[in-house]
Amino acid sequence: MVGKESLRTEVLNLSFEKLMMVECGGNSGKGVNIKAGVITEWKDIPVELLMQILSLVDDQTVIIASEVCRGWREAICFGLTRLSLSWCSKNMNNLVLSLSPKFTKLQTLILRQDKPQLEDNAVETIANFCHDLQILDLSKSFKLTDRSLYAVALGCRDLTKLNISGCSAFSDNALAYLASFCRKLKVLNLCGCVKAASDTALQAIGHYCNQLQFLNLGWCENVSDVGVMSLAYGCPDLRTLDLCGCVLITDDSVIVLANRCPHLRSLGLYYCQSITDKAMYSLAQSKLNNRMWGSVKGGGNDDDGLRTLNISQCTALTPSAVQAVCDSCPSLHTCSGRHSLIMSGCLNLTSVHCVCAGQAHRAITLPHAAH
Amino acid sequence: MAKESGSSKIEMLEISNEAMAEAQSSKIEMLEINNEAMAEAQSSKTVTMKPAEAEESKTETQKITDEESKNVPIAATEEESKKLSITKVEESKNAATATTEGEKEEAKVSLKTLDGVTFEVEAWIAKEMETVQAYIDDTSADTSAAIAIPLHNVAGRELARMVEYCKEHRRASVSAGNLKEFEERFAAALNLYEMKDLIIAANYLNTKKLLESLSRCIAKAIKNKSVEFVRDYFGVTNDYTTEEEAQYRETNAWAFRNVDEDSRN
Structure with a gap:
């Protein structure tokens, strides 16, 4: 009975992982600093999140943000x-x-x-x-x-x-x-x-x-x-x-x-x-x-x-x-x-x-x- | 050579047959497990009882209602009986709605964070987290209630803050002034790393209000600032080559001016 319960939770976990997969800005995991599924640096934040923030600033700031680092430039070039x-x-x-x-x-x-x-x-x-x-x-x-x-x-x-x-x-x-x-x-x-x-x-x-x-x-x-x-x-x-x-x-x-x-x-x-x-x-x-x-x-x-x-x-x-x-x-x-x-x-x-x-x-x- | 190849083919066939047999047996085992589970579920749903046992198992309230039904006067005419039945139905409907409302208030959702902390949150808070709500909608109500929903990319600290935000936001949203003040206070209490973790968690769980609030806060901080200020603010190291940087500085000199004094490292 215990085995079956754990089997059931495992299936649920897998389905939830599929449902909530995080995409790390198109980097496909390469060079992204992630510990146990948590993004540890600002440069690795997901593209859609960076674009959400930049949608609230003027175009001059967007251009400045694109020159902060390569990761951000790629994200902005992809999302803008x-x-x-x-x-x-x-x-x-x-x-x-x-x-x-x-x-x-x-x-x-x-x-x-x-x-x-x-x-x-x-x-x-x-x-x-x-x-x-x-x-x-x-x-x-x-x-x-x-x-x-x-x-x-x-x-x-x-x-x-x-x-x-x-x-x-x-x-x-x-x-x-x-x-x-x-x-x-x-x-x-x-x-x-x-x-x-x-x-x-x-x-x-x-x-x-x-x-x-x-x-x-x-x-x-x-x-x-x-x-x-x-x-x-x-x-x-x-x-x-x-x-x-x-x-x-x-x-x-x-x-x-x-x-x-x-x-x-x-x-x-x-x-x-x-x-x-x-x-x-x-x-x-x-x-x-x-x-x-x-x-x-x-x-x-x-x-x-x-x-x-x-x-x-x-x-x-x-x-x-x-x-x-x-x-x-x-x-x-x-x-x-x-x-x-x-x-x-x-x-x-x-x-x-x-x-x-x-x-x-x-x-x-x-x-x-x-x- | 031909013989050798023939024997190796036979061996391969034998191996594949064994594999097939193993697979079959494992399938049968799985089926048995499923059947057992089904049988258990069936037994838990339909419990057969002898009349005496059934009488004993009745709750106090059921017994009282039974006694009341004995005392109900017999209707003299058909019209009266109709009236009685209608009132009974209405009473039962009211009772049912009352219980469901009570259940709704008490309904809680269990969320398990990546560091193993389990949170029991009100259903309306889970609704604010659209990803969790989508999961609840996809799975049956019984399953989602019984098992803690795993949040693989959210730590306990972030989830606690999100729950706190949802509750405070609800209280503050009575007036626009209160709401703005609360959002400013909430953002001011976070350092940059906490804000990053929280905004990523909010993005992951698609908690719209919190996501918008934090995005506004960050946007306000970097608006009209230079490249160097933004790098300092987010603690991002410059990974451009010196040639690229020089070329960029030449083209867009304005982007490196006006570094604010209050940049956070």
Whole structure:
């Protein structure tokens, strides 16, 4: 009986050992100072534990920790998936050159600069070593040339978010090349990329990047209806499109967007002075059509329609057309608390109000009627 | 040569047959052991008694309830009998729930540390240790109650601290201010080696609250400090070559500045 009891406890012990095996940072026991299953030195703490601690500190401290000893460097290189070097005001290029070959598991890399530091060799190193990158921010990298975009296209094909706003040296050919390789792109910020954001590049994006949801073309003055219409046809899942300062845009672009992009939630048309009432009525009509079609299919949603619309400085618009959009999109607000229909500079549109404002207005006027 | 090889083959066959026979016998032995265990379990579950013995074995409470049942007046109508039966059922239900609640309060889990110390902790504390809870869920309730759960990577001192933390945390969590104060006090009472052992134990047993609390404490201590400070703080020896170190210092000079005075060795 005693023998059987000990046999039973032994089986339990074994099962519990299996259940609670400790992995010592991928070292497989070599060189790890462990006494009777207890880790005796800080350098041997498990990878997931070190990463848990480092998830609570800033990126500068993470880099410092990676240089404490080989064990920690291996652990961090294996476990680190997100890194931002935006805090680095000097020497960012050298830092990227030294870190990229080590941190090969990175999925998010933020390299936004206030003062241009990054050069092509650093971006090429990133592309050569960090093949798992999904989010890359290179904004304000004025020194970068097409070499960087070609390298990213070949090395980081899993990119879903790319921010190259302010990278004014990139050409449209390089951007078109990138689009043909990085087909998983969902978010693309091209704000201020005057040379890169041309109709040719947008046609390539529309052709290859069919999952695109967010596109910022702010102040890309060379973009015309041809490019925007290509986008609308190629990227039906577009949710946010910023065309602020794209002065060549006309009603044709907005009409196609309204009809082809049912999920469009935010549209920026600041300073697009060629936009007329025709565009507004097409937006209003398409949203009504979407809602009707949604209710037929049983998927009607009150939140459907535009949530943000910027028509500042679009001086050709009349109140009735803008009011039609406002009425068809209940998420658009002119009231102070939730200001999402932006009309600054359009003095003739002061009478336009959202549903909330209308209700408030009626609530105020009702008591007077009683008198 | 052919003969020799033939004889060696026969020998090999004989050996393998013997091995097979041994294996068979050991299997039979194991089966017998299992059967015995099964039989014992069966006998312990189903105990047959003669009526007289059964009467004697009844507890006092059972006897009282029997007497009460004798005194219960016979229902005049069917409706009354229904009412009586309903009230009886409700009473028994209430009694059952009361006992189970009592059992829950008293329920304890035995944990055996690597240095052989056995702890009896409340079930809610065991629940905080997710690895232990997973083990309890995987095994039957009877087994986990009967045998101390072995913790191969946790020493008695660490487990005692974890139990203390769980209890104090529960008391302190009445207000956010108290909780923060308690966590600071708890961390301040530990030296670096104790903290290391405790955080590894917390990680091993997946005690989330303690793990987060200690991680915050360590993160706070090393935030914005230099490489040398972090090495001193954790007592980690530098295993880089002088060339590697020089190259790193050249690239990232900022990492070796601002060593705090209060670094713990």
